[in-house]
Amino acid sequence: MSSTANVSVKTYKSYINGQWVSSSTGETFPVYDPSTEAVIAQVASASVADVDSAVKAARAAFDSGPWPQTTAQDRGRVLFKLAEKIRQNSAMLAELESRNCGKPIVESEFDMADVATCFEYYGGLANKVTGSVLPVPANALSFTLREPVGVAGQIIPWNFPLLMAAWKLAPAIAAGCCCILKPAEQTPLTALEFANWLEEAGLPPGVVNIINGPGEISGAALVAHPGVDKIAFTGSAAVGKIIVRSAADTLKRVTLELGGKSPNIFFADADWEAAVDGALFGVFINQGEVCSAGSRVLVEKKIYGKFVEAMTEKAKRIKLGPPLDRDTKMGPLVSKEQYDRVSSYLELGKKEAKTAIGGGRPKGFGKGFYVEPTIFYDVDNTARISREEIFGPVASVIPFENEADAIKIANDTPYGLAGAVWTRDIFKAFRLVKSMRAGIIWVNHMQPTYVEAPWGGYKQSGFGRELGPWGLEEYLETKQVFVNLDENPIGWY
Numbered sequence: 001m002s003s004t005a006n007v008s009v010k011t012y013k014s015y016i017n018g019q020w021v022s023s024s025t026g027e028t029f030p031v032y033d034p035s036t037e038a039v040i041a042q043v044a045s046a047s048v049a050d051v052d053s054a055v056k057a058a059r060a061a062f063d064s065g066p067w068p069q070t071t072a073q074d075r076g077r078v079l080f081k082l083a084e085k086i087r088q089n090s091a092m093l094a095e096l097e098s099r100n101c102g103k104p105i106v107e108s109e110f111d112m113a114d115v116a117t118c119f120e121y122y123g124g125l126a127n128k129v130t131g132s133v134l135p136v137p138a139n140a141l142s143f144t145l146r147e148p149v150g151v152a153g154q155i156i157p158w159n160f161p162l163l164m165a166a167w168k169l170a171p172a173i174a175a176g177c178c179c180i181l182k183p184a185e186q187t188p189l190t191a192l193e194f195a196n197w198l199e200e201a202g203l204p205p206g207v208v209n210i211i212n213g214p215g216e217i218s219g220a221a222l223v224a225h226p227g228v229d230k231i232a233f234t235g236s237a238a239v240g241k242i243i244v245r246s247a248a249d250t251l252k253r254v255t256l257e258l259g260g261k262s263p264n265i266f267f268a269d270a271d272w273e274a275a276v277d278g279a280l281f282g283v284f285i286n287q288g289e290v291c292s293a294g295s296r297v298l299v300e301k302k303i304y305g306k307f308v309e310a311m312t313e314k315a316k317r318i319k320l321g322p323p324l325d326r327d328t329k330m331g332p333l334v335s336k337e338q339y340d341r342v343s344s345y346l347e348l349g350k351k352e353a354k355t356a357i358g359g360g361r362p363k364g365f366g367k368g369f370y371v372e373p374t375i376f377y378d379v380d381n382t383a384r385i386s387r388e389e390i391f392g393p394v395a396s397v398i399p400f401e402n403e404a405d406a407i408k409i410a411n412d413t414p415y416g417l418a419g420a421v422w423t424r425d426i427f428k429a430f431r432l433v434k435s436m437r438a439g440i441i442w443v444n445h446m447q448p449t450y451v452e453a454p455w456g457g458y459k460q461s462g463f464g465r466e467l468g469p470w471g472l473e474e475y476l477e478t479k480q481v482f483v484n485l486d487e488n489p490i491g492w493y
């Protein structure tokens, strides 16, 4: 069973308490295809009152609904059903994802497979959550219960829309939480299509609610709401800081996956072809709109000149094109706002460094937010283009002298999400692994991500981890239970 995405302008409502509802203000906002700049949908813009309804629904489902009575096995089954729906409809979802966020269709297909795998993983993990019995003295019994944290507000970005929704919803459902998901206002469509299957999969009303709207209104209202126990956020460091400040008033639990300026380090003894590919893949995949992008390419001086040349030659072959063309390797950026932001960094880069390739809008594209893959070289690590997250197809190539120099430059950043090292010397590779201050390190590759392995950052890249058992842990509380076994344990007065 599969269907294709409707190409006409479709109107979407909010999904609150198992119902599709219009905004209390009647407002909608337009959603675009970034390759044509055409409006492809209108979506209900959740007001503060709508956010309140969604939180009340989640609260009711958590505090008194049937959800707390479900077994972990039941919750696992819900997740398996959702995974099945994703797999059955993956062609439609991949097409809609590409049309809405601009990424090449082949990449969206990989994303949809990862979405289904994420639901399956947490479906399997749901009934493996256990407490432990603790070695207190013999006259007592002490153990822990693992309980859901409660109502989770989940705010996600536009670069991997449905995958980020899966990373948030799947562990929360497994844990027994209730959720209010707020997709990015640029890319709400796949999450809204997904909402159509929630009831059929067995979720009672209110367990998962999906609202949309500007971050400063609907996102901020969710973060400030006293009925929300936890905020899980993926997005910019700037908004992460706003969220932490706002969440302080109600002392919510907060997990943050923020930006990065990840070093991708190339030693002279690396496998040449793999390394050149790795440098490009690290920073140009998904148009560079990746939090773990290897946007700082650190290259050992011995191979520096040749490496920049080889990167440049291969970058010429990157095919820019419409997201739905199967041979497209790079689509448009997600929005006008992002296009303008990246363009301003391109102008800055031309002043701060030398340009090997790119630096503007590609020729032959009348419409769409396309940007050329761009390589700046002879970049100093103090330059803004090597310190600030650009979130576009922009590489800053930085030369380094030796291993110590590479480590120093790699760690000289406020961020710490990821890093990669390319070398055939295993001693050097593992020294680098231990020296880099980042949450994810790749050796002789960059970007592969598996649901079984933790994802998250050091330093200003955030706190908390997603995926694997770590991701589930963030949705659990620990209750300590002490059972006295003595007849008269106190005997004090």
Ligand code: ADP
Pocket: 155, 156, 157, 158, 182, 183, 184, 185, 213, 214, 215, 216, 218, 219, 220, 223, 234, 235, 236, 237, 239, 240, 242, 243
């Ligand atoms: P970008 O600027 O690249 O779009 P953001 O960090 O602003 O990245 O957006 C990521 C998510 O955060 C989106 O869902 C957005 O709506 C939301 N958001 C933006 N501002 C706020 C805010 N002040 N409070 C809560 N959520 C916000």
Ligand code: MG
Pocket: 215, 236
């Ligand atoms: Mg923003």
